[in-house]
Structure formats: C-alpha cells, structure tokens
Amino acid sequence: MQNSLLKHINLPEDLRQLKAEDLPQVAKELREFIINVVATKEGHLGASLGVIELTIALHYSFNTPEDLLIWDVGHQAYGHKILTGRKDRFETNRQLNGISGFPKRSESDYDTFGVGHSSTSISAALGMAIASQLKGENKHHIAVIGDASIASGMAFEGLNHAGVTDANLLVILNDNAIGIDPSVGALKQYLTNVKKGTQKQDNIFEALNFNYSGPIDGHDLSLLISELERLKTVKGPKFLHVITTKGKGLKQAEADQVKYHAPGKFDAKTGELIAKSSTIEPPKYQDVFGETIVELARNNEKIIGITPAMPTGSSLKYMMEVFPNRAFDVGIAEQHAVTLAAGMATRGLIPFCNIYSTFLQRAYDQIIHDVALQNLPVVFCLDRAGLVGEDGATHHGVFDLAYLNCVPNLVIFAPRDAIALRNIMYTVQLGIDFPIAIRYPRGRGHLLEWKLPYKTIKIGKGECLKKGKDVAILSIGTMAKHVEDAITDLDASHYDMQFVKPLDETLLHEIFNTHKTIVTIEDGTIVGGFGSTILAFANTHRYKHHIEVLGIEDKFIEHGSVLQLQQLQQLDSTSIKKKVEQLLSILNNS
Ligand SMILES: Cc1ncc(C[n+]2csc(CCOP(=O)(O)OP(=O)(O)O)c2C)c(N)n1
Numbered sequence: 377m378q379n380s381l382l383k384h385i386n387l388p389e390d391l392r393q394l395k396a397e398d399l400p401q402v403a404k405e406l407r408e409f410i411i412n413v414v415a416t417k418e419g420h421l422g423a424s425l426g427v428i429e430l431t432i433a434l435h436y437s438f439n440t441p442e443d444l445l446i447w448d449v450g451h452q453a454y455g456h457k458i459l460t461g462r463k464d465r466f467e468t469n470r471q472l473n474g475i476s477g478f479p480k481r482s483e484s485d486y487d488t489f490g491v492g493h494s495s496t497s498i499s500a501a502l503g504m505a506i507a508s509q510l511k512g513e514n515k516h517h518i519a520v521i522g523d524a525s526i527a528s529g530m531a532f533e534g535l536n537h538a539g540v541t542d543a544n545l546l547v548i549l550n551d552n553a554i555g556i557d558p559s560v561g562a563l564k565q566y567l568t569n570v571k572k573g574t575q576k577q578d579n580i581f582e583a584l585n586f587n588y589s590g591p592i593d594g595h596d597l598s599l600l601i602s603e604l605e606r607l608k609t610v611k612g613p614k615f616l617h618v619i620t621t622k623g624k625g626l627k628q629a630e631a632d633q634v635k636y637h638a639p640g641k642f643d644a645k646t647g648e649l650i651a652k653s654s655t656i657e658p659p660k661y662q663d664v665f666g667e668t669i670v671e672l673a674r675n676n677e678k679i680i681g682i683t684p685a686m687p688t689g690s691s692l693k694y695m696m697e698v699f700p701n702r703a704f705d706v707g708i709a710e711q712h713a714v715t716l717a718a719g720m721a722t723r724g725l726i727p728f729c730n731i732y733s734t735f736l737q738r739a740y741d742q743i744i745h746d747v748a749l750q751n752l753p754v755v756f757c758l759d760r761a762g763l764v765g766e767d768g769a770t771h772h773g774v775f776d777l778a779y780l781n782c783v784p785n786l787v788i789f790a791p792r793d794a795i796a797l798r799n800i801m802y803t804v805q806l807g808i809d810f811p812i813a814i815r816y817p818r819g820r821g822h823l824l825e826w827k828l829p830y831k832t833i834k835i836g837k838g839e840c841l842k843k844g845k846d847v848a849i850l851s852i853g854t855m856a857k858h859v860e861d862a863i864t865d866l867d868a869s870h871y872d873m874q875f876v877k878p879l880d881e882t883l884l885h886e887i888f889n890t891h892k893t894i895v896t897i898e899d900g901t902i903v904g905g906f907g908s909t910i911l912a913f914a915n916t917h918r919y920k921h922h923i924e925v926l927g928i929e930d931k932f933i934e935h936g937s938v939l940q941l942q943q944l945q946q947l948d949s950t951s952i953k954k955k956v957e958q959l960l961s962i963l964n965n966s
C-alpha cells in the first residue's frame with residue numbers, strides 16, 4: 377500500500393520501532409514523498425534523493441537528537457526533515473512562512489546547526505564534540521559532508537584540527553562525484569581512485585589520524601546500519617566514506633544530475649521537466665554576463681574567468697566551453713578564487729572573478745588584504761546580489777554593499793539593466809587600475825534588446841533618468857526599474873547613481889540643491905549601504921534635507937518569492953509609489 381509505513385513515522389523514534397527489513401520500503405516511500413512535493417513546490421532534489429538510505433540509517437542507528445547530526449550545506453536534508461517531525465509541513469518548504477529549505481536550529485531540535493553555506497559541518501561537529509567532552513556528556517557527533525564541500529579549505533581546517541583530538545566525531549563523506557556541477561580538483565581525482573581501487577595510494581584521511589572505513593555502497597541499508605553500529609564503538613575521530621548516486625531513484629535525475637540539482641517544476645510520474653512558456657523573455661543577468669564575457673574574451677586575450685563551483689549558476693560555463701584554458705572552476709573555494717584572481721592581476725591578466733554575493737562573504741579578508749590593499753585590478757562579478765527568494769536567509773545577497781563600502785580602493789557598481797552590465801564589463805576590460813565589484817541580481821531583467829553596440833561607462837558617474845520636482849529618488853542597481861514603474865505619473869526626479877563608490881559628488885550637489893526631499897533605494901541592508909553613504913554625504917556638506925533611506929531592514933530576511941519579500945520590505949513598485957506620494961503630499965501641504 378502506498379505510503380503505508382511512512383504515514384506512521386513522524387519522528388525517528390517511530391522509525392526505530394521498525395524491523396531493519398522494513399527500511400527499504402521506508403526508503404521507497406520517502407523518495408516518492410520528496411519527488412511528489414518537489415515536483416510542484418520546487419527546491420533541491422538530487423542531493424536529498426541520493427542520501428535517503430543514509431538518512432534512514434543515521435536516524436535508525438543513532439539516538440537523534442541526543443546524538444548530534446549535522447548536514448553540510450543542508451540542501452540534502454529533506455529526508456531528514458520529513459523523518460523529524462516536519463512531514464506535514466513539508467509542502468511549505470521554502471515558501472513564505474513555511475519551513476526552511478535548510479536545517480535551522482529554530483525550526484527543530486533535530487537541526488543541530490544552521491547551514492546553507494558549505495563546508496561548515498566538520499568544524500561545527502567538532503565544536504560540539506569538544507563541548508560534550510568538557511561537559512562530561514556521552515554523545516555521538518556526526519557530520520555528513522559531500523565530495524565537493526569537503527574540498528573546501530574550511531573543511532580541511534576542521535579535519536586538520538579533529539585529527540589531533542580524541543573527540544567522538546564521525547565524519548561521513550557522501551561521495552557522489554558531483555557538486556552542483558561535476559566536482560573538480562586533485563581531491564576529486566584521489567576519491568575516484570579510491571572508489572576504483574585501481575591505484576595504490578596512501579589514505580589521506582588515515583594520514584590525518586582518522587579511523588577510516590569504506591568506501592561502502594550508500595544505498596545498501598543493512599550495510600550502512602551495520603557499519604554505523606560498528607563505528608559507534610570506535611573511539612576518537614572516524615571517517616566513513618560512502619558512495620551514492622545523486623538523484624537516486626528518479627531516472628532523469630540520475631541521468632542529468634546538474635539539471636536535477638534544483639530542477640524547478642517537473643512531472644512527478646515521468647520525471648520530465650515542465651516546459652517553461654515559449655514566449656520570448658528578457659535574458660537572465662547570468663546569461664548577459666556569460667555571453668558578454670565570451671564575446672569580450674574573443675578580442676582580449678587577457679580576460680580570464682573564475683568561478684568557485686558555480687559554472688552553471690553563474691553562466692561562466694559558456695566561457696569554459698569556448699576557452700577552457702582561460703576559465704576556471706576552482707571548486708568551493710571562494711578564498712582561493714579571490715587570491716588566485718589577485719595573483720593573475722599582478723601579472724597583467726584581467727580576471728573576472730564571478731562569485732555569488734552571499735558566498736563572497738567567505739573571502740572578505742582576501743578582498744581587503746590580497747586585492748584592495750594592493751589595488752589590484754580584479755573584476756568581481758557579484759551574482760545573486762539582493763534578495764534571492766526561496767533559498768532564504770543564508771543566501772540573500774544583501775550585505776555586499778555594506779561590507780564592500782568600507783574597503784578603500786574598491787569601486788562598486790550596480791547595473792540598472794542588462795545593457796549597463798554589458799557596458800561595464802566592456803569598460804573594465806579596456807583597462808583599469810583599481811579593483812571593481814559589479815553586483816547584479818538572480819534571474820531575468822526587463823530588456824529584450826540588450827546586445828547593443830558597446831559604450832564605455834564613466835567611472836563614478838550617475839545618470840538622471842527622470843527630471844521632476846521637489847523629491848529626488850536615488851536608486852542603485854536594478855531597483856531602478858521599480859522606481860521607474862512607481863513614478864511614471866508622479867512629479868519626482870529619478871537618478872541612477874550607478875556607483876556606490878566613488879560617489880558622483882557633483883551630481884549629488886546638483887540634486888541636493890534642486891530638491892527638498894531625498895529618497896535612497898537599494899536592495900541591500902540599510903545599515904552601512906548606499907543610503908548610509910548618502911546620509912554621510914549630506915552630513916559632511918551640511919545639507920539639512922529630509923532623507924528617506926529605503927532598503928532591507930536590519931534583520932535576517934527569511935525565504936519566500938523575491939516579490940513577496942520585496943513587498944514585505946516595501947521595495948516593490950507599489951510600496952515605493954505610496955512612499956513617494958506621501959512625501960509629495962507632505963511637501964504640498966507644508
Ligand atoms: C560556501 C558555499 N559556496 C557555494 C555553495 C553553493 N553550493 C551549494 S551545494 C553545492 C555543491 C555541493 O556538492 P557536494 O558537497 O558534493 O554535495 P551534493 O550536492 O553532491 O550532495 C554548492 C557549490 C554553498 N552552498 N556554499
């Protein structure tokens with residue numbers, strides 16, 4: 377009977393009542409459950425399907441949540457969520473006011489550590505294991521980490537430390553030979569050799585003092601359970617190498633693992649993707665970046681592309697296909713990506729280092745110490761800037777303007793549309809003697825016609841988009857479109873400042889001298905961002921205007937569609953319109 381076992385399982389204690397021979401049936405039902413929900417509600421798919429047996433075995437063998445289980449990244453934790461009290465709410469996954477797409481401490485005691493960014497699990501589990509030792513608690517601590525995530529520097533730092541402790545730590549490597557895109561690097565080659573068993577080589581994890589076992593078939597429930605039971609009796613740091621297939625159980629997801637990482641809507645029965653509408657849409661900013669860099673690289677051999685593990689998401693894959701020797705996927709290694717770019721820049725190359733805004737947070741010291749301090753002409757393309765939607769608080773790119781604003785030498789530009797993105801990419805490859813961050817959002821812009829002849833953009837210059845009276849709206853980046861829609865029939869001025877740094881001070885003086893009220897608008901945090909800079913400018917020059925700073929409030933923004941979140945933050949065109957109308961009426965009545 378369909379769902380005959382899963383319907384009785386709400387918590388791992390229910391699972392533990394079952395006989396081991398019933399668990400493959402639970403695995404089958406859990407897979408179907410996930411497929412059915414993700415097919416219509418969307419989300420990450422392949423990673424969770426790949427760890428169904430591992431998830432069941434872990435909750436069956438260990439006494440969660442007393443034993444502490446941490447999922448690295450957490451995009452593979454859907455099975456975990458369903459087995460730990462969230463089956464009935466799983467339909468709300470990633471939606472506004474629904475459960476999070478990632479483990480989250482405030483959501484469940486079984487979510488022992490909040491995740492979303494990769495490669496944190498080993499350090500966090502080790503921290504918990506050391507805490508248990510100090511508190512005299514007898515617990516198991518388990519980190520489950522993927523083959524792409526374990527190649528990140530941070531994971532190595534955790535392994536390196538753990539190997540000289542006697543902490544009760546079990547690291548499980550879920551090796552499916554792929555991240556979002558195929559895994560890269562020498563460690564991937566090493567893991568492939570281990571799997572094949574063809575090449576005699578020292579075991580890296582044993583060399584780091586871990587008690588290593590595996591590789592074992594991660595879809596064999598009885599093997600997994602017997603190995604986990606054995607490992608419970610082994611003292612100190614342990615490492616279990618498990619081989620799985622990403623997308624396991626859905627033919628298309630196994631066959632096209634990149635697409636089915638997060639496939640969007642699909643037919644749950646056939647696995648086929650639901651075709652998007654055939655009307656011509658404006659391009660994604662990612663494709664504007666990807667196509668433009670290829671075009672520019674054809675004429676400028678100094679151009680290099682770098683991505684830390686997001687070739688498909690960033691569209692750098694286009695350049696990797698055309699210029700494989702000049703475009704690099706360095707794996708989940710944001711710090712390395714930035715300093716690699718810095719090294720290239722010292723040798724006269726023009727590196728375009730494309731990193732999601734949220735993941736660039738990992739490389740903050742590298743931006744300051746390796747790039748900006750040496751004033752190296754690295755071009756940072758910050759993808760997924762602003763609110764990203766359903767990935768939520770861990771992934772919104774809302775801090776970049778604030779965290780970059782205070783870095784000397786760094787120029788910060790936000791294109792208002794696809795043409796501006798293209799033109800700034802063209803401009804910087806002509807030659808710059810400073811680093812620049814170009815930030816743009818996830819998804820599509822609004823222009824169908826964007827491949828126009830290139831124009832250079834004057835560094836540090838803003839533009840007047842509409843001349844009105846009394847109220848001046850200063851926008852940065854793609855918020856310009858919302859402003860444009862908001863004020864079509866209002867008598868307000870609109871300026872696209874383009875650069876947060878350097879500020880166009882000449883234009884600002886002109887604006888302050890010809891308007892009574894100033895509104896700034898950005899899709900980033902209002903603390904320390906663009907609006908703060910305008911406030912500081914006004915203060916420095918003793919302007920006494922009323923200044924409204926619109927942006928993301930000083931709190932973490934949860935998940936939901938971008939439009940829903942913009943509405944909550946009053947950054948959608950309707951809210952902006954209301955705000956400007958209010959300001960105009962105050963002025964009219966004064
Ligand atoms: C610091 C950071 N960089 C990039 C990402 C984007 N990202 C999410 S999952 C993923 C691939 C993870 O691959 P792996 O660890 O092998 O897990 P799998 O998806 O195969 O289960 C990447 C690159 C991230 N979450 N965090």
Ligand SMILES: CC(=O)[C@@H](O)[C@H](O)COP(=O)(O)O
Binds near residue numbers: 449451492638760818
């Ligand atoms: C889990 C994770 O970090 C990625 O899979 C992320 O969700 C990708 O985001 P995009 O869909 O915006 O590429």
Ligand SMILES: [Mg+2]
Binds near residue numbers: 523550552554
């Ligand atoms: Mg993997």
